[in-house]
Amino acid sequence: MATTIDPTDFVEVENGTLTFPNEKQQAKFELGVCMAVYKWEELTTAVENSWGGPKSAEKRDWISGIVIDLFKESSAVDIQLIEETLLYAMVDEFDVQVDNDSALEIAALVMAFFKQVREEKYDQIDALYARWQEKRDTQVGSKHVHVEEDPNNPDDSESEDDGEDDGEDDGDNDDMEVDEDKVKQKNEPVIDDDGFQLVQKKGRRR
Structure with a gap:
């Protein structure tokens, strides 16, 4: 970040909590918090690699929720408190210790969003949300393509000549190789002098 972040920067109200x-x-601020959390690259990496288990994406949304709760339950919140909340959540939910200042930057962004919303300025939040929607729609579209292709052509790269019977051909090919060997053995004369006895009626599967 170009500007220096003051970890002690805070917002407060005399009575009640920081809920709008x-x-x-309130809705715009909560959206802003979600967009800030989604912007955290370290958390995105943890979610994409399922470091928090199969519900990693849900855990990211939970982290957004606990940051929002800081403002709902307190009369004063500073950047350092938000940063610590993010860092503790990463350790607890993803077993990841973040050693850089990325959490501080996300905390500062949350604080900036709070101050913007207080002045009813939503441009930055709306722009981030539009970008996130566009990225999500692109990812969903590409996933649909893969989901449709994979089940229909499971081993497309390996077997190009198999045409219509993908799944069955693989199994039948194995059986055909076994059958061919047995057919060769059946066509060979049985030679007692060598001490080999061929059991001709074994393994006929079709």
Whole structure:
């Protein structure tokens, strides 16, 4: 970040909590928190690699929730508190210790969003949300392509000549090789002098 972050920067209210009385403002702030958390590359890497288990994506949303709760339950929040909350969540939920300042940057972004929403300025939050939607739609579209291709052509790269019977051909090929060997053995004369006895009626599977 170009600007220096002051970890002690804070917001507070005299009475009550930092929840916005205006529903639109509260909704925009919560969206801003989610967009800030989704912008955290270290967390994105942890989710994409399922370091938090099969529910890694849900854990990321939970982290957004606990950051939002800091403002809902407190009369004062500073950047350092947000940073520590993010770092503890990464350790608890993903077993990842973040040693750089990335959590501090995300915390500062959350604080900036709070101040923007307080002044009813939503441009940055809306821009981030539009970009996130576009990225998500692109990823979903590409996933659909893969989901449709994979089950229909499981071993397409390996067997190009198998045409229609993909799954059965693989199994039948093995049986055909065994049958061919046995057919060769059946066609050979049985030579007692060598001490080999061929059991001709064994393993006929079709």
